[in-house]
Amino acid sequence: MSWPMDAGRLPDYPPKTPPPPKRPVQPPRPEPDTKPKSTLTPVRRRVMMARRRGVAWTLEAQPWSAGRARKHVVGKLHDWGYMSVDTVASDVVALLVANAVADGGRRISVHLADQDQQALVMVLSHQPGLTADESVLPRIAELGVSSCGTDTAEDGRLLWAVLDL
Known part of the structure; x- marks a missing residue:
C-alpha cells in the first residue's frame, strides 16, 4: 500500500511571523511656530561687556560681601593701572x-569693565520678582559718578554706575 507523501503531515508550527519594518516608526514632527514674530515677547539680553576688559565675581548675599567686593574691584583697577580711584x-x-x-x-554678582578712561561697575542681585526702586540713584549720583541706573528683570535687579578714571 502506498501512502501519499504529505498525508499525515502537520502544518508548520509555530507560524511564521512577519518580518520587522524596514524603518523604525518615527514620532510626528513638531509643528512650526505659527505666531507672527511681532507678537513674541522680547527677551532681555544677559549682561554682556563685549570688546573690553572685564571681570566678574559671584559672592554670597551677606553683609560682609561689600568689603570683599571693594577689595576685588579696587585691586583689579590697580592691576589695570588706575591708582587714583580708591575712595x-x-x-x-x-x-x-x-x-x-x-x-x-x-x-550677588559684581561685574567690572573699563573703556576710554571710564569704569563700569554692575551688581546683580539674582532675586526675581522685584519692583523698580530708584531711591538709591540719588545716593549713587552724590558719590561723583558719571552716570548710574537700575533695571529689573526675571533674573533680579541690576544696579550700575560709570566712574571717570
Whole structure:
C-alpha cells in the first residue's frame, strides 16, 4: 500500500511571523511656530561687556560681601593701572552691593569693565520678582559718578554706575 507523501503531515508550527519594518516608526514632527514674530515677547539680553576688559565675581548675599567686593574691584583697577580711584570706587561698590544684598537673594554678582578712561561697575542681585526702586540713584549720583541706573528683570535687579578714571 502506498501512502501519499504529505498525508499525515502537520502544518508548520509555530507560524511564521512577519518580518520587522524596514524603518523604525518615527514620532510626528513638531509643528512650526505659527505666531507672527511681532507678537513674541522680547527677551532681555544677559549682561554682556563685549570688546573690553572685564571681570566678574559671584559672592554670597551677606553683609560682609561689600568689603570683599571693594577689595576685588579696587585691586583689579590697580592691576589695570588706575591708582587714583580708591575712595570713589570703594564707596560706589559698597553702596551698590549693600542695595543688592538688601534685595534678599542668596547670591550677588559684581561685574567690572573699563573703556576710554571710564569704569563700569554692575551688581546683580539674582532675586526675581522685584519692583523698580530708584531711591538709591540719588545716593549713587552724590558719590561723583558719571552716570548710574537700575533695571529689573526675571533674573533680579541690576544696579550700575560709570566712574571717570
